[in-house]
Amino acid sequence: MSNPSVHTNLLWDIAGIDGLQVMKTLFGDGCDRIAPFQSFETELDHTPCSILRLCESNFRIRWLGEPNDLESMLHSVTKDQRVWVKQFPWLVSVQLPHDLDIVQLSQIAIAKPPFSLPSLASNCAAPARIETLSVLVWRHTLQTSETLELHTAKHSLETLEQSLSMQRSSLLEAIAL
Amino acid sequence: MLLETKQPDILPSPLGQVVAEYWIEGGTAIAYSVKAGQYIQILDVEGCQCSDLVAFAGEQYQEEIDPTVTRTLNGLSMPIAGLHGKYFSQKMQPMLEVIQDTCNRHDSFLLACTARYYEDLGYPGHPSCSDNFNQVLQPYGIAPRPGWSAINFFYNTAVEETGVIAGGEAWSRPGDYVLLRAQRDLLCANSSCADDIDPVNGWNPTPILIRVYEAEADIPRAIGRRASATAPLRLTQPSAFTPQIQQLTNNLVEYNGFWVPNSFTNHGIQDEYWALRERAVLLDLSALRKFDVTGKDAFSLLQLAFSRDVSKLKVGQSAYGCLLNPHGGIVDDGIVFCLGELHYRYVGNCDSDAEWLTRVATQQSFEVEIQPCSHLLHNLAIQGPLSRQILRSLTHFDPQFAPLTIDDLPYFHFATGTVANIPVLISRTGYTGELGYELFVHPDHGIALWDALMTAGAPVGLQPMGMLALDRARIEAGLLAAGREFDDLTSPYQAGIGWAVAMKKPDFIGKAALEKIREHPPRVTVGLVLEGNEVAAGGQCVHPSGERWRVGTITSAAFSPILNRSIALAQITPEYAEPGTVLEVGFVDGMVRRVRATVGTLAAYDPTKSRVRS
Numbered sequence: 001m002s003n004p005s006v007h008t009n010l011l012w013d014i015a016g017i018d019g020l021q022v023m024k025t026l027f028g029d030g031c032d033r034i035a036p037f038q039s040f041e042t043e044l045d046h047t048p049c050s051i052l053r054l055c056e057s058n059f060r061i062r063w064l065g066e067p068n069d070l071e072s073m074l075h076s077v078t079k080d081q082r083v084w085v086k087q088f089p090w091l092v093s094v095q096l097p098h099d100l101d102i103v104q105l106s107q108i109a110i111a112k113p114p115f116s117l118p119s120l121a122s123n124c125a126a127p128a129r130i131e132t133l134s135v136l137v138w139r140h141t142l143q144t145s146e147t148l149e150l151h152t153a154k155h156s157l158e159t160l161e162q163s164l165s166m167q168r169s170s171l172l173e174a175i176a177l
Numbered sequence: 178m179l180l181e182t183k184q185p186d187i188l189p190s191p192l193g194q195v196v197a198e199y200w201i202e203g204g205t206a207i208a209y210s211v212k213a214g215q216y217i218q219i220l221d222v223e224g225c226q227c228s229d230l231v232a233f234a235g236e237q238y239q240e241e242i243d244p245t246v247t248r249t250l251n252g253l254s255m256p257i258a259g260l261h262g263k264y265f266s267q268k269m270q271p272m273l274e275v276i277q278d279t280c281n282r283h284d285s286f287l288l289a290c291t292a293r294y295y296e297d298l299g300y301p302g303h304p305s306c307s308d309n310f311n312q313v314l315q316p317y318g319i320a321p322r323p324g325w326s327a328i329n330f331f332y333n334t335a336v337e338e339t340g341v342i343a344g345g346e347a348w349s350r351p352g353d354y355v356l357l358r359a360q361r362d363l364l365c366a367n368s369s370c371a372d373d374i375d376p377v378n379g380w381n382p383t384p385i386l387i388r389v390y391e392a393e394a395d396i397p398r399a400i401g402r403r404a405s406a407t408a409p410l411r412l413t414q415p416s417a418f419t420p421q422i423q424q425l426t427n428n429l430v431e432y433n434g435f436w437v438p439n440s441f442t443n444h445g446i447q448d449e450y451w452a453l454r455e456r457a458v459l460l461d462l463s464a465l466r467k468f469d470v471t472g473k474d475a476f477s478l479l480q481l482a483f484s485r486d487v488s489k490l491k492v493g494q495s496a497y498g499c500l501l502n503p504h505g506g507i508v509d510d511g512i513v514f515c516l517g518e519l520h521y522r523y524v525g526n527c528d529s530d531a532e533w534l535t536r537v538a539t540q541q542s543f544e545v546e547i548q549p550c551s552h553l554l555h556n557l558a559i560q561g562p563l564s565r566q567i568l569r570s571l572t573h574f575d576p577q578f579a580p581l582t583i584d585d586l587p588y589f590h591f592a593t594g595t596v597a598n599i600p601v602l603i604s605r606t607g608y609t610g611e612l613g614y615e616l617f618v619h620p621d622h623g624i625a626l627w628d629a630l631m632t633a634g635a636p637v638g639l640q641p642m643g644m645l646a647l648d649r650a651r652i653e654a655g656l657l658a659a660g661r662e663f664d665d666l667t668s669p670y671q672a673g674i675g676w677a678v679a680m681k682k683p684d685f686i687g688k689a690a691l692e693k694i695r696e697h698p699p700r701v702t703v704g705l706v707l708e709g710n711e712v713a714a715g716g717q718c719v720h721p722s723g724e725r726w727r728v729g730t731i732t733s734a735a736f737s738p739i740l741n742r743s744i745a746l747a748q749i750t751p752e753y754a755e756p757g758t759v760l761e762v763g764f765v766d767g768m769v770r771r772v773r774a775t776v777g778t779l780a781a782y783d784p785t786k787s788r789v790r791s
Contacts, residue, residue: 015373015380037299054374055374082380083380088303091303112296125299127296127297134292134301136296136300151299151301152301153301155302156301156302
């Protein structure tokens with residue numbers, strides 16, 4: 001089992017009154033077809049990215065390209081629009097190893113009702129807690145590969161990694177048996 | 178990358194000697210101490226920005242503000258600026274008092290925003306006011322909490338009738354503020370709310386400025402109002418009579434920009450009401466707005482904008498009517514006084530009336546000047562069957578009105594002269610359904626006029642009357658109140674003053690719409706007499722007997738002492754407006770309990786107006 005990879009600069013948040021219109025301009029009508037906590041994979045300037053909707057007008061972009069490229073593209077379409085675009089300095093993305101699936105994650109993470117982790121479909125997200133830590137669990141496709149990703153506060157990272165490590169140990173023990 | 182930039186406006190000048198000033202960057206919080214008596218001004222620098230406040234008293238900061246105690250002791254979901262606008266601790270001790278408020282729309286005293294709120298929306302780790310408070314309170318040994326009960330200023334949330342908590346963009350504008358006075362030595366913590374994921378801060382947290390003023394500062398209580406979108410902020414004012422009124426009561430409330438008495442100590446609503454009906458009362462109605470309309474086209478303007486036929490007014494006469502909008506809605510009701518061929522005065526309720534009249538005049542290229550004169554004319558009403566007797570010995574009309582005396586000044590006529598040697602304009606009008614007069618006086622003479630009338634009236638039992646008794650009297654008399662019986666979506670035919678529309682005038686604003694509405698107004702105003710003593714409430718529904726569906730709603734209601742009946746004004750569909758029709762008023766949810774009510778005249782008391790005409 002590999003370790004989770006932590007990313008601090010792959011997430012872009014966009015929100016505001018014109019949030020949906022800006023997203024549709026950039027990523028197409030698909031943004032309007034998903035409900036909050038749903039996502040889809042797309043491309044922007046031939047670079048793959050995933051779009052997660054959080055509220056009616058709030059979106060999170062998981063971008064695999066150069067941050068500066070996305071920033072300049074966002075600049076071009078958000079001019080004169082009532083939106084903000086931010087990379088939250090306190091937010092990190094933790095990509096879980098492929099051998100840790102959603103069922104195993106649900107043994108340590110408890111989703112907030114009405115969400116349920118074991119039944120979390122692909123391209124869906126759910127707010128959850130791992131012990132006392134708050135995380136957003138996001139199951140989505142990234143470059144054709146099924147990905148389980150956690151968003152959490154940067155200050156929670158160390159504790160989160162410990163929890164995941166313990167989970168991994170338990171898992172290895174289970175495999176050995 | 179913030180793409181909507183709000184430029185900070187010029188901050189309002191300090192209200193007194195500043196002893197400390199704290200700048201709170203958007204999305205952060207600070208803690209600071211204040212001494213008992215000091216003032217805390219919480220300024221929204223750029224507008225649309227919430228600020229939460231928690232406060233602690235005691236050596237160990239063990240006593241804090243408590244929303245449940247505060248709501249219960251105030252009898253309000255949130256304190257308001259005024260005499261009772263206080264925040265209390267769990268021990269029921271006052272902690273903070275609201276002195277001024279220029280926004281008038283705040284949260285219902287719920288929680289400061291919490292990490293949990295943000296987590297649930299997919300923002301784990303997002304800064305929150307509660308977490309920010311935990312950080313700044315930690316040095317004082319105050320244990321952290323996941324959510325702090327806080328006073329949420331400028332935070333536009335509300336608890337709806339169903340209990341649902343709704344929210345929206347804050348209404349505060351750049352420079353809006355709340356001014357509090359510390360009742361004890363306090364440790365305070367203020368935030369600039371960190372919420373950027375919904376409209377409450379306009380999606381963009383901006384700074385909050387705290388100013389602390391010395392305890393010796395003498396800052397009056399006031400609420401800020403804006404008459405229109407562009408009008409400057411106006412703080413609540415005392416009238417010329419307020420100093421005398423404050424010697425008789427401290428139950429003052431803000432009404433239309435003025436401090437007015439609700440009722441008087443050792444008297445109260447019943448006593449004041451019976452004084453009106455049996456003797457005489459004195460009322461401060463300075464909150465009315467007055468505008469002089471002068472110039473070559475003064476008549477033309479009012480003939481176009483006012484519902485009555487102004488051509489029928491001679492100098493010394495006045496008429497009640499309304500300003501109308503093009504779809505026949507009532508902009509405001511009021512009285513036009515004819516002071517001369519080129520000089521009229523409009524007395525209404527709104528500062529924005531002048532703006533409306535100016536706009537009409539501009540559109541028509543009228544040569545007319547509309548000059549607000551509310552600051553030059555405060556007014557008392559002396560009402561009741563003995564009002565004439567009290568005025569008789571005090572009043573002298575100017576020579577041009579000399580053929581008249583107070584005894585034969587007709588209804589809706591006025592004269593200039595003196596009362597107790599004080600220059601006044603005396604108008605035989607009122608808002609009570611009784612014989613009465615309104616006295617317009619320069620504010621410099623307000624105290625002298627009040628004293629003279631109270632002294633002269635004392636032998637026959639003249640009393641001051643407050644707004645609570647006035648409301649009861651005006652409902653009995655079938656007189657309209659803005660916001661209850663009419664607004665700018667209500668036509669005069671619906672509001673019950675169709676008689677005040679001069680449809681024979683060649684043209685006036687709203688005439689075309691009213692010609693159609695008159696044929697079949699969607700609702701008409703009637704008086705209802707209820708069975709039983711229970712008093713209805715505005716907004717309750719009116720049903721046909723035995724039916725679930727509605728035919729109208731209650732607009733105002735009261736128990737009439739003189740009729741000894743529960744009465745109401747209601748707007749109902751014309752099909753059910755015939756006098757004698759028996760309807761049902763829905764109490765509770767409209768289904769649990771129904772009270773039978775009979776349609777009667779609009780004025781339940783003295784419908785022929787014999788008393789005001791006497």
